[in-house]
Amino acid sequence: VPKNGSGAPHPYHHGNLRRSLLDEALRVIEEEGPSAVSLRDLARRLGVSHAAPTHHFADKTALFTAIALEGYEQLGAALREPAEDFLDVGLAYVRYSSGHPGHIRVMFQPSLYQVADPEIEEARRRCHEALFTAAARFYPNDDPQRIGLAGWSLMHGIATLWLGRNLDEFGDDPVELARWIAQGALARRAGAAG
Amino acid sequence: VPKNGSGAPHPYHHGNLRRSLLDEALRVIEEEGPSAVSLRDLARRLGVSHAAPTHHFADKTALFTAIALEGYEQLGAALREPAEDFLDVGLAYVRYSSGHPGHIRVMFQPSLYQVADPEIEEARRRCHEALFTAAARFYPNDDPQRIGLAGWSLMHGIATLWLGRNLDEFGDDPVELARWIAQGALARRAGAAG
DNA sequence: TGTACATCAGTGAACGCGCGTTCACTGATGTAC
């Protein structure tokens, strides 16, 4: 363990440059969007020479691909968490999206990264699988694709509108807002039945 | 009317440069995204000197602001078209979004343009008004905000996912897909009641 | 119908900037023996 004396602000080796680049890139994306990301700027922010990032990401596309992959894997895990009903799965989607805006923005802007990357494809496939499996489980008598798409679209719409600051006037908790919107539809249904 | 002789590819004055810049920018946005737009490139594509665009748009933000304004005005008009039920309004939203992907991408990326521009705010207000008015009209016994947000979120989600090529496996007509998804929810409701 | 003139919409050269990428290099670390 090197002593970090007053003379040396940081050691020759960063130690965690790859992870730091991802985190800093996500910060920039959340604040200014993916187009504001530059490898030189990230290096500057991390106090490292501008050529250092190339040892971890060959180019900008590789950086965005890593972010998208991480996002799809994390989203897949979120969708597999224990759920009591289909709404829970939808709320997990909104919770992940609003909690990881940087990942989501990259994931749904495929021109930024290698969409055809096998790992990406596999992670995305597992997300779809989690979604449609949940739809089939909670609505065994319906078409799981139809139910799955309806839930995905609704929750994706809420998350996207919320991230775009279109729902500011409806509170600051996107998950509760999603619950309110979705349960409104459910209540309406019950009203029609009773 | 100037004769366009073989020697002169185009006259000194373009004639419609402002409109052409908007159209060409929209083309670029649809193909490569807003970050691919550069004023010099647009000028190049239109066979005009790279300083010409500044006579019509002071900077890139002004160009994107004009696109967003046009989009909100066109969307507002689309949402006011005659509708037989709330689904019609939703389908108009999906129809406009899928038919004008460039506009939509800019509109929902506020960092690109002057969100606080008074004309923009007014046009956006009129879109919201059209939405919630329709919700109140077709569901007079429900909370129009709840119904309006549910419809908006669902249709925005479908449009966004479709534009992001996430729904390729479900056909090539986003409006019919939206109808199928939304009517599935309706059928489920009727099934619960019967 | 003709002329003078203001205004509009272009041109093309020049500038400074940040970017991605390449390169030879060097310091630090891990492993074989």
Added chain:
DNA sequence: TGTACATCAGTGAACGCGCGTTCACTGATGTAC
């Protein structure tokens, strides 16, 4: 425990590029009289 050496992860200078912006200019158009 010590030494040699391969490998990894940095440095910093250099390059060419496209960009936005500014500037003095010029060609075309519209209007007053």
